[in-house]
Amino acid sequence: MADLYTWPAADKATAVGKRVKRLDGPEKSTGTAKYTYDINLKNQLIAKGLGCPHAHCKITSIDVAPALKVPGVVHAEALRQSGNEIEWQGELLAVVAAETEGAAREGVAAIKVEYEMLPVFVEESNLAAAEAAGRATKGGGKTQTAREPGDDDDEDEFIAKEIERLFAESAHVVEAEYGIDPITHCCLEPHGSTVEWQGNKLVAHLSTQNVSGTANGFATPLNITADDVTVHCDYIGGGFGSKFAPDYWGVAAAKIAKATGRPVQLMLDRDQELKIGGWRPSAYIKAKLGADKDGIVQVWDSSHWGSSGAPNPGGVNHSTIPYVFAPPNYRRTQTNIKTNHALARAWRAPNHPQACAITQVALDDLARKMGANSLDIFMKNLGTDDKPGVAGAKPSVYKAEMEVAAKLMDWNAKWHPHGKGPAKGSVVEGLGMAIHTWGGGANNSTCTVKVHPDGGVETFCGTQDLGVGTRTVLALVLAECFGLPYEAIKVNIGSSKYPVSGPSGGSTTVGGVSAAHRRAGQDAFQKIAELVGKKLEVDPKTLQAVGGRVQVAGNPAKSVSWKEACSLLGMQPLEVKGENQSGQRSDLTSSQVGGVQMAHVAVDKETGVVTMKKFVAVQDMGLVVARKQAESQIYGAVIMGIAYSLFERRISDPKTGAFVNAELKDYKLARLGDVGEIVVEIYEPESERSRGVIGLGEPPVIAPGAAISNAVCNALGVRVPTLPMTPERVLAALGKA
C-alpha cells in the first residue's frame, strides 16, 4: 500500500514547496508567542539554582537554612550533600524558590557551602598534559588498506609498513595539526521549566525538543506514572541538540512545586546555561595525507583527541575521520580526554562539523602545497558514482553542487593560488570551500487529522517547533491534500497528550511529520472523495482537491466546494490517523544529503581580523516542503558556522577550571554586522526531489568551519590551524604574535 502515498509532481504541487509566510510568524514577531520562560501561573514561585563555583571539589558542608531566613524565600533545598564530589563548574548544588526573582537570588547567595578542592584538568587541546595527568584514554580507531595482509603476515606490522610505503610513494604529502575548540549550545532561552501540580498530576511547561518523550523523565524520579504527566512546549527558544530531557533541575522544580503546593518556574541562569546546558566536544588532530601526482589522496593517517567532559569521556567519533573523503588507505585513532566540564550534549550534526573542520583543511593544504586550485582538488577526489571517493551523497550530486556554488561565488574568476592574491594595504582576500553530508532520515511520527463537517481541518501531533517552521510544514502538507490555503489548517503541536511524535534531533522531524501527515491527508481525502463521487455519480478516483473545491480532474464543471464536500460527512467529523516509522521505506521520505559551501573572506594582516565577504551554501534536501523556512534554516546554519569559525569558544582557566567567558558579553557570537553576504541555493532537481523529504537542520552547519579556514589560508598563504580564527591566532599564524 505504501506506494499509494506520494508527493505531487513539482509542476502540480499547489502548496508543498511554495514560499509562504511562517504560520506562527506574527506571534513570534509581536511577542505574544509564549515560551516556557513566559508562563506566568497564579501564585507562581521563582526558583534559582546555586551553581558550583569550582570545577572539581568535594562538598564538606552545605547549609541551606540561611536562605530560608531571607524575606520572600519560601523553599530551599540542597540537591547535593556533604561528601559529594563535583566534577564541573556550574553544577547545581541547591535550589531556592521565592516570591520574586530578587528574593530567590538573595536566598541562593545566603547558602553556606564549604568545599575541599580537588585537582583540576581542563586543557583539552594539550594531549601531552592530558597523558601526564592520567586523563587520556584510547577511544578506538580503524585501519584499512587496499592491499590485504597475507596469511603469514602480522597484521599490525603489515599495515604499518603498507602505510609507510604509501607515503613514500606519494607525490605530495601534507603533515599538520589542526583543531577546533569547544563551543556551547548557548540557547537564548535557557533550559528550564514552569511546573504545577493539579492534584496528583504534573503539568510541566518544558523548554524541550522532545515533547512526546519526556513525561517519563519526570515521572520516574517523582514516583508517579508517566500518564500523570503532561508536557507542554508551544515554543522553544533554541535547543540545537541540548534539550531532550527534563534534567535534574526540571525534576527539582516539580519537587518544590509539590512541597510548596505552588507552581514553580526554574530556568537556568545565563552562566549556568553555558556551563551545564550543553556544549560541543572539542577536537584536535595530527594528520598526514599522501596524494598522487594529480592530487588524489591515496593514504590518510591521523590521531585525534578532544574532550566531551568528565562524566563520560568521549570526543569526535573516529568513524567521521577523514570527513566525507574516503581514501583507499587510512589509519585513524581517537583519544578521549577527561576534563572537568559537564557532559557534552549533541550539538547540531554531532561529530560532523568538527570532523570537517579538522580534515578538509588538510585537503586544502594539499592544494596549497601543489599550487593548485582548491576546487579542482576537491573535485578530483570525489571519484565517480560507480567508484566513489566520498561517503554520504553521490559524487555526481557533490559535483553538480560544486558547479552551482562555483558559479554563484564566481570562484574561477576570483581564484588565486594560496597567499598570492593582490593586497589592498594590509588586507588580503581568499576563497575556501568544503563539503558535507548527513543522513536526516524521517523519524517516528503519528498524528490525528480531523476534518469537520463545516470544512474545518485540524491536526494534532506531539511534535515541536525548534524554529524549523513545523507548523508551517504541517499546514502546507495538509493544504496540498485538501486543496486549501495553508492558513486554513489549524495545527496543534507541543503537547505530550497529542499523538506521539519523535524527538527533534538529527534532522528527522520534517521527514517524519510530513510523511505521517501526507498519509493521513491522502486517506482523509479518499474518504471524502468517496462521498463526493456518490453525489456527483463519478468514480472517486477521478476526483482531486484543488482551489477549495473537489472536482473531476480536468473538469472543474463537475465539482463541489470543499465545504459542501465536508458537509457530506454528516454530524461527526472525520478523524484519520497518520503514521511514519523510523526507517520505513517509502516514496515520501529518504535520507543522505550532500552540500557544498564556499567562503570569500578578507583578512587584515596588521590586525588579524577576518571579515566575511560572501558565503555560498548549496544544499540538497530531497523534496522541499516549506521553501522559505528551509532557506532560513540554511542561512542560520551558515551564521552559526561563521560564529564558531571566527568568534565562539569556551575558555577554561587552566588553573581553576573556571569557564571564564560564560556571560554573553564575553562569549562571542556573530552579530548582524559580521555575516557578510550569504547566498543560499537549494539543489532540487527531479533526481533529488523524487527521493522525498530529507532533514535539513544539521547539514548546512557542518562545512563552514573548513570552508572559512580554507578561505583564510588562501588569503594568507599560511594556515590558522585552530578554530575559532581569532585575531590573536591569525597574527600568531603570521608569526606576528
Place this chain on the structure above:
Amino acid sequence: MQPPAALAIIWARAGALWLGAAASWPPLTPISAERSGGSRPFSGFSRRDFLRGSGAVAAATAIHQQATAAAQEAAGTKVAAGKQTITLNVNGKDHSVQVEPRTTLLEALRTQLDLTGAKPICNDGSSGGATVLEDGKPIQANMRLAMQCVGKKIQTVESLAGDAVPQAFVDCDAQQCGFCTPGFVVAVRAFLNMKPKATEEEIRAGLNGNLCRCGTYANIIHAAVQVVKGGANG
C-alpha cells in the same frame, strides 16, 4: 559567595553611586520625603541593607544620570525602601505595579503585566533580548530598575503589533526559534526611527546590539530594508 550577576551589576551601579553619596551624607538620611512634602522620612535604613537589596535605593533617575552626590542632593534624590506600589506607563496606559527597589523593569513587565515579549537572555545588556522603548529610545529593560521608569513612557514589542517592522519580519521570515525576535523588532523600530532612510550598509552597522543564536540576521537585514523601501517607516 558572589551574588548572581544580574543583581551584582545593578548593585554595582547603585553601589558606586552610593559610595560617592556616602561622603556627603554621613547619616544617610533620606531627604526626599521632606522635600516632597512627605510626612516623615523612612527610618532604619543603612548602606548594608541597601546593598543587600532589601533596603532602599536612590531615586532611579539619578543612577543612570551618573550625577555627583551633590548634584543628586540638589536635584532632590529620593530614597525608597521595601515593597512599593509605583505607576508605570506602559504601552500608553498607567499600570500599578508592586516592586522592590531591586525589581528590574523587565521583571515588572513580565511577571506583573504579563508582557513577556521582552526576554531575559543576558545579565549584562549584551544580548538586546530585553529591548523596549523608554520615551522613544531603546533601552534594555533588564538593565533598568522599575523605579527608574516612573514618569517615563515605556513601549514594549506588544505595542508594535500593527507596525511595519513585525510585518516585515513575517514577510522576510526573520525568525526561527523566535526568542530573540521581539528584542530585534524593537531594536529595528528604534533604529529606523532614528534613520528612516537607512541604507543596507547602515543597517548592517547599526543593529549589533542584539544577539540571535539561530542565525536570522540575513533575513532581519532583508526585513529592515523592506521597511525602509516600503516607506512605512514613520
